[in-house]
Amino acid sequence: MTTPTADLRSQRIPAEATRLAEQAEARSIPLRITGSVAVFVLCRENADLLAKLGRRPYHDIDFWALDRDRKRIVEFFAAEGYSVDPESLHLREWGIKRLIFEHPETSIKVDVFMDELVMAHTIPFADRLRVDSPCIPPADLLLSKLQIHEITSNDFIDLTLLLLGHEPGEEQPGRIGLDRVASILAEDWGFWYEATQNLAALEGAVAGYSALPGAARDSVVRRISALSQRIEAEPKSRRWRWRARTGTRRRWYEHVSEA
Template structure:
């Protein structure tokens, strides 16, 4: 029997992840809906936003059961795209509600890339907060919604030193991704520098200062971390040569949600 997606997108994201788990498929939310799931407490109205689609990440190598489960849960596959690209990315549609489900297989690639296959055992419906922040801040031409999501993450999660996967922003995880890649470091720190101004615009002073303090801790930690020889060599070239890829276009929309 095929289930039908719910009209409320936040409720549907929960139904989808839980329904996949019941069918033996691991999947984790990414994007704005994942951050909504991680809010933990009431948020200032200024941080509220709408959500258009649902984005997931799944493990590699077991995509066939996932495809079957998605159809059982009421989603229509883009068969041509999935057959051509299904080892890296898949598309499904909630046709009654005109929504797209973007599925990343084992990693998330936009302007930069981050491997996620070994980061899915979260005990939650979403990626770890550190990985959610990385997916948001790797886009060079970052948009308003991504910055609001980053503010939300930093308001609701403390910064810690580790990198083992906890419900916090782990400096060690960010260092692991950026200390060998000057381009990743540059995009991430550029976007971190944008967050305090957005926080001051959207939040009362005490909360904005909390976010800015967490950004400063991340920024200082990233700058102080030892860098690889590859990082140092690339840094000498600087911004004279592009340090990022252009996000892939799916349909007519650059998928950054």
């Protein structure tokens, strides 16, 4: 159950994320929206489905950025009225490229990942920020959801909407770049295993969405199948093949602790 204040904040979050990304772009800071908010921004035409499928309100905004802009990002958010979390500054000493901010009035929390997303699996993205705007490319958004080890029902809903609104194919606006997805997963067996498991689980979850029209459901299932085939067909790296020999006998993901 959410409070009226939380609901209000949740409604404001997508607009605030877009505003921040545009303001940053005006200052030549590439700041791209990712996470669930990016799904909302990229899939506005189907946004009504979010509530019907039971998605919980947004709590925070996630961005991808470049580590070389770190100092300017801190200054930018300070100018926008956000306070930096001192603990996130301390993380840098340990090699973690991450900044966390919070707005004292709206309580909107912002997470900025720099150069790579290091979660259950790692996605390097330093060269991907100029591909799309104001959000990260749909292929990376898909990967960022597929890398989750303890996937939630909200993640399934996000993935459903993303696939409903984006045909997998050659990378171009409005499409999920299959080459990007397949090449990343062909390098890392653990990530490949996680992603293929999550795609299989997603297919099951989609089948259970009664609020999803039949045609939409078929479309999502067809796209999952196209993705799976492309991922399977991609030639795997030596490192992937070597790790595949051990399989799940060794932990294939990183533990993600509370931030």
